[in-house]
């Protein structure tokens with residue numbers, strides 16, 4: 196199967212300005228990018244005219260919870276029977292794909308076995324969804340149980356502080372191994388508390404140094420990645436010392452910690468997660484002072500431009516999946532990267548494409564419109580490098596292609612030439 200996309204303005208994911216070109220896709224990959232590719236010479240099965248639109252890489256999200264249940268189509272009361280909860284995870288994946296997200300690096304799932312199964316089903320091609328790096332649920336130091344037994348535990352975090360209790364190093368180690376046995380790609384740990392869940396706790400340390408060190412060793416032994424939820428410099432530094440690959444939130448990251456992150460031999464990825472702060476700050480019911488939404492917002496707006504200046508990888512994703520912050524609104528992050536952090540729209544888009552390819556561990560084949568790369572592609576009506584907010588309306592996505600297969604194609608972009616069947 197060969198698909199030729201003609202007359203596109205290409206945003207290639209690197210942050211460079213758009214340029215006009217045609218793109219030929221064969222099987223899963225982009226095989227040619229050139230001016231005026233002749234459909235007969237190229238033996239194209241289908242030709243899609245993208246005149247007036249932008250062709251760009253599929254979006255990549257670094258911090259979404261497929262297991263939390265809420266999307267723009269369905270708001271979960273979190274009381275569904277178990278069977279429904281399992282189906283919701285699949286529903287969430289489909290909604291992500293509908294909004295142009297062709298890859299996600301999971302932020303954690305209460306049912307890691309289901310997320311692993313979903314990852315594999317998507318990979319095998321019989322379930323619609325983004326490609327997934329599957330994660331464990333995050334468990335607090337006090338609830339180190341099998342995640343399936345802690346479904347809806349109320350608050351996932353207990354907040355006595357890490358050093359007010361005996362060390363549970365062996366439990367942490369066992370948890371990492373248990374999750375590796377389940378088949379996750381990522382183990383998630385909340386190294387600090389979360390004021391949005393339990394007031395005034397975002398700067399409280401949840402784990403002791405030796406526990407985090409044990410997690411680092413176990414993860415390296417098993418060849419899986421670690422993600423930290425961490426708001427304070429103390430928690431972030433602990434993550435950096437023990438080889439965590441991804442850090443979420445970083446609201447109060449100080450200059451010393453930014454320098455430490457910039458000096459690492461292996462790059463760290465940071466998802467500052469502005470979307471959840473924005474949503475909490477704009478709810479009908481204003482946040483309580485103890486949720487520290489205003490403090491975190493003001494601080495984060497100072498932190499992220501420094502991260503960018505220091506050359507640290509920043510990726511979008513903001514705890515999407517909560518009722519107040521449902522899946523499907525993910526692209527709000529890209530607008531906040533511009534409005535809050537001072538990026539240009541192209542810089543913001545690069546975080547969700549080229550940097551996202553690195554985040555997925557697939558930088559040699561994912562996240563760019565480039566010959567040889569996987570054909571995860573969007574046709575966007577309009578110019579997101581001028582106004583990145585247009586990506587928030589899925590009606591502006593007239594084509595969604597993943598692995599060279601058309602998932603969506605709007606009627607007015609119907610192929611003009613068929614040699615074989617076009618799978619839509």
Ligand SMILES: [Zn+2]
Nearest residue numbers: 258302443514
């Ligand atoms: Zn999260």
